[in-house]
Amino acid sequence: MVAESLIAVISSDLKFRERANAIAELFKIKIKYYDSVDKFSNSRDEVKDAVFVLVSAVNAKEVSETAGLVQVAKVTSPQANIAVVAHKKVDTAAAEIIKTSGASIVMLENEYFENSKIELVVSRKLYGEWIVVKTADLVKDRPINFTLYHLMPLNGRFLAILQKGKILDETHLKSFDSVGELYIKKEDLENYKKYLIESNDVSAEGLKRRCRAVYLSFVDSYKNLAMLLTDQSEAASFDTGRELFQQLTQMAEELIASLNRLREPWLVINNSGVEDFTAIDRAPAISSYAGMFSMELEIGEPEEVMIAALIADIGLLDLSPAGVLAVKEGNFAALNEVDARIYKQHSLISVNKALSRKVPIPENVKNIILCSHERVDKKGFPNQIGLEKIPKESFLVHFSEILDQLTVLRFGKTRFTPEEARQIVLQQENTGGAFPPDMLAQISKMMTS
Numbered sequence: 001m002v003a004e005s006l007i008a009v010i011s012s013d014l015k016f017r018e019r020a021n022a023i024a025e026l027f028k029i030k031i032k033y034y035d036s037v038d039k040f041s042n043s044r045d046e047v048k049d050a051v052f053v054l055v056s057a058v059n060a061k062e063v064s065e066t067a068g069l070v071q072v073a074k075v076t077s078p079q080a081n082i083a084v085v086a087h088k089k090v091d092t093a094a095a096e097i098i099k100t101s102g103a104s105i106v107m108l109e110n111e112y113f114e115n116s117k118i119e120l121v122v123s124r125k126l127y128g129e130w131i132v133v134k135t136a137d138l139v140k141d142r143p144i145n146f147t148l149y150h151l152m153p154l155n156g157r158f159l160a161i162l163q164k165g166k167i168l169d170e171t172h173l174k175s176f177d178s179v180g181e182l183y184i185k186k187e188d189l190e191n192y193k194k195y196l197i198e199s200n201d202v203s204a205e206g207l208k209r210r211c212r213a214v215y216l217s218f219v220d221s222y223k224n225l226a227m228l229l230t231d232q233s234e235a236a237s238f239d240t241g242r243e244l245f246q247q248l249t250q251m252a253e254e255l256i257a258s259l260n261r262l263r264e265p266w267l268v269i270n271n272s273g274v275e276d277f278t279a280i281d282r283a284p285a286i287s288s289y290a291g292m293f294s295m296e297l298e299i300g301e302p303e304e305v306m307i308a309a310l311i312a313d314i315g316l317l318d319l320s321p322a323g324v325l326a327v328k329e330g331n332f333a334a335l336n337e338v339d340a341r342i343y344k345q346h347s348l349i350s351v352n353k354a355l356s357r358k359v360p361i362p363e364n365v366k367n368i369i370l371c372s373h374e375r376v377d378k379k380g381f382p383n384q385i386g387l388e389k390i391p392k393e394s395f396l397v398h399f400s401e402i403l404d405q406l407t408v409l410r411f412g413k414t415r416f417t418p419e420e421a422r423q424i425v426l427q428q429e430n431t432g433g434a435f436p437p438d439m440l441a442q443i444s445k446m447m448t449s
């Protein structure tokens with residue numbers, strides 16, 4: 001989608017470059033290396049449109065030196081997000097100075113090498129400003145309250161094809177048909193949602209459209225929360241944490257209400273493909289499944305279960321890039337010692353991240369998260385507690401995580417059938433021990449009816 005995007009790397013260190021190269025490969029974007037900020041600024045023509053500049057400032061002796069590097073980078077690549085990798089001793093005040101100079105993010109050296117925070121940041125920059133809309137969701141003969149863009153495959157640029165306020169007619173729709181997907185800017189997302197809701201289309205298709213729009217904003221708010229939860233370089237504020245938490249709770253309610261009106265909610269979520277680069281990109285899908293189980297089986301409060309599912313895997317961002325891949329593939333045996341330890345502790349790490357960033361999670365939600373990998377047979381983690389101590393909601397989160405993993409791997413972005421859903425539940429019954437059998441029976445009944 002962003003094939004021509006460029007990431008410019010300012011560092012002569014081989015290990016630093018290797019890590020950057022892995023990121024460029026993951027996102028399939030171009031990469032260019034510069035030994036020093038001087039060489040970088042002398043290559044203005046090459047880098048003026050870079051979307052991302054990654055600056056190593058690990059050898060900088062003073063904060064002012066780092067701030068200077070950032071200022072030059074910003075002037076040279078004005079459109080870019082400047083990410084600074086600083087020495088591990090940089091404190092919050094220093095990070096603030098570096099940000100004031102133009103850096104959008106300051107990472108510590110260990111964060112850069114050892115976890116996948118940078119992937120989250122890059123994916124936010126590359127994909128966060130644009131929202132994919134399905135052309136089939138556009139309504140004929142109505143004015144649009146957002147501008148529609150087309151992504152030109154040859155140069156990866158976005159071209160405005162229909163301006164805000166214009167009426168979308170048959171000819172437009174016909175010409176969009178072959179494209180399948182168009183883009184809107186993130187700032188138009190609320191307008192887009194309003195447009196779909198106001199279209200008052202209560203047909204099955206209309207309801208799906210609305211649900212997809214609500215889901216898109218749910219994903220967006222979640223990404224904001226994820227960024228907040230993983231930013232070690234900025235002082236946490238109660239207000240931001242509380243605000244995001246409230247916003248997400250409200251969106252969870254809205255989404256569950258919208259999913260509730262659909263005949264095949266699974267398919268809408270499964271088909272609402274969003275990017276899948278980091279360890280936590282699937283969280284909104286997992287959360288939606290868990291919320292639906294909660295509502296249908298009358299276990300807990302759906303929005304609480306959804307919030308728990310959203311936060312439960314944030315700890316996975318501490319995994320190394322290789323660890324993320326292994327977990328995504330379900331190949332846990334491939335985890336090295338450190339990653340295996342992080343994986344087994346990830347529920348706890350998630351809760352701690354949320355608390356240290358001052359997100360006001362209620363006690364029961366905290367407990368749902370903590371137990372989201374505990375099992376009936378006491379072979380779960382981190383505490384190996386048994387059935388009587390595990391909140392029922394935790395099983396829903398755990399099951400949803402498995403369900404999503406299996407469906408993403410098996411069926412990609414295509415639909416999964418009730419029969420396939422039944423097989424997944426059956427598999428859990430047979431390999432047994434994780435879930436209470438009566439709950440699996442209920443889930444099976446719900447997914448196949």
Ligand SMILES: [Fe+2]
Nearest residue numbers: 312313372401
């Ligand atoms: Fe998990």
